[in-house]
Amino acid sequence: MHERLADKEPPRVRLANTPTRGHWLRYGEKLGTKIWIKRDDHTGSELMGNKVRKLEYLMAEALQQQATHVITCGGEQSNHARATAFAATQLGLKSSLILRTDNPDQPPAATGNILLDRLCGADIRWISRPAWKDRNRLLAEEAERIKTAGGRPYIIPEGGSNALGSWGYLRAMRELVEDLAGIAAPDHPVTVVYACGSGGTGAGLVLGWKLLGLQALGIRVAGVNVCDDKPYFVDAIGKICGDFEERWQLDARVTPSDIDIVDGHVGLGYAKSRPEELETIRDVCRTDGVVLDPVYTGKAFHGLVQELKKDPKRFGSAVAFLHTGGMFGLFAPNAITV
Ligand SMILES: Cc1ncc(COP(=O)(O)O)c(C=O)c1O
Numbered sequence: 001m002h003e004r005l006a007d008k009e010p011p012r013v014r015l016a017n018t019p020t021r022g023h024w025l026r027y028g029e030k031l032g033t034k035i036w037i038k039r040d041d042h043t044g045s046e047l048m049g050n051k052v053r054k055l056e057y058l059m060a061e062a063l064q065q066q067a068t069h070v071i072t073c074g075g076e077q078s079n080h081a082r083a084t085a086f087a088a089t090q091l092g093l094k095s096s097l098i099l100r101t102d103n104p105d106q107p108p109a110a111t112g113n114i115l116l117d118r119l120c121g122a123d124i125r126w127i128s129r130p131a132w133k134d135r136n137r138l139l140a141e142e143a144e145r146i147k148t149a150g151g152r153p154y155i156i157p158e159g160g161s162n163a164l165g166s167w168g169y170l171r172a173m174r175e176l177v178e179d180l181a182g183i184a185a186p187d188h189p190v191t192v193v194y195a196c197g198s199g200g201t202g203a204g205l206v207l208g209w210k211l212l213g214l215q216a217l218g219i220r221v222a223g224v225n226v227c228d229d230k231p232y233f234v235d236a237i238g239k240i241c242g243d244f245e246e247r248w249q250l251d252a253r254v255t256p257s258d259i260d261i262v263d264g265h266v267g268l269g270y271a272k273s274r275p276e277e278l279e280t281i282r283d284v285c286r287t288d289g290v291v292l293d294p295v296y297t298g299k300a301f302h303g304l305v306q307e308l309k310k311d312p313k314r315f316g317s318a319v320a321f322l323h324t325g326g327m328f329g330l331f332a333p334n335a336i337t338v
Helices: 003-008 026-031 051-064 079-090 112-119 130-148 167-179 200-211 230-248 275-288 297-310 327-331
Strands: 022-024 034-039 069-075 094-100 123-127 153-155 190-196 219-225 260-262 318-323
Touching: 026 034, 026 275, 026 297, 034 167, 051 079, 051 153, 051 167, 051 200, 069 079, 069 130, 079 094, 079 112, 079 327, 094 112, 094 130, 112 123, 112 327, 123 130, 130 153, 167 200, 190 200, 190 260, 190 297, 200 219, 200 230, 219 230, 219 297, 230 260, 260 297, 275 297, 297 318
Parallel strands: 034 318, 069 094, 069 153, 094 123, 190 219, 190 318, 219 260
Antiparallel strands: 022 034
């Protein structure tokens, strides 16, 4: 890591199989654009995806604080909640998950990520969609309950998306510099495109991009939001970057114009798929043997394809698509038909 950053880097516990590899997609040739893919879906099996990179720092802090339990929250098929539950179990801690569902009195069947949550012994509390707005209070209440029972809780926010977690993608950006050597150049810019769900991955990438001066190497970063909208994520990512700069006294000077969010591809809403998004997932799988998920990577990739059809140079000479995982979501009921 860059010297100035290495001095400030907080403790990390090794959980992910990194550096991850990358390769070109034949699918890009179909579109007449070069698309390279970074396989962060290979960061692990139980721990697969982007969340484990954030968890390396979050779990290190939990261990430092001698936590006995980690608590987090998410949607019912949350990849983050599953990765947190496994990271906790692998490190000998217990996990408590607050998961959002339509009817908490009739929790969903144990399929996909839920099956894995249960398999590794996570304690699950189901909450309704209206209760989700109170998630931070519910996390605090759960922490109190654990304390009363004699445990030491550590709370991880939604998506692991805070300043500490963002170190995960700051570190990944360092890998990307090596990955893209020989591909990106000032006169051949390459954009790292990622699915944006709670902003933590984006914050880490943008911080890395600024702090490592990657504009000068012809590297750019753009997120395709899979929920909410551009103003929401410019604000959310900006806040995480601001907290990061304050906590580690690193002057990244991230401004709203540094945060490129490609809006307009949320479609039917978070975790709701349109037939054309599922068609793109099938098409990529049949062309390259790469599995995207319907909620994050498939939706973002479909958005990327639409943008490239409109303007093949929107992202420069080539795209570096970050595959952030999510495959277990395919095993939720009715996620995709083949
Ligand atoms: C597979 C996958 N990709 C992308 C994301 C989005 O990452 P972030 O929440 O850091 O924006 C998530 C989680 O939300 C995810 O599970």
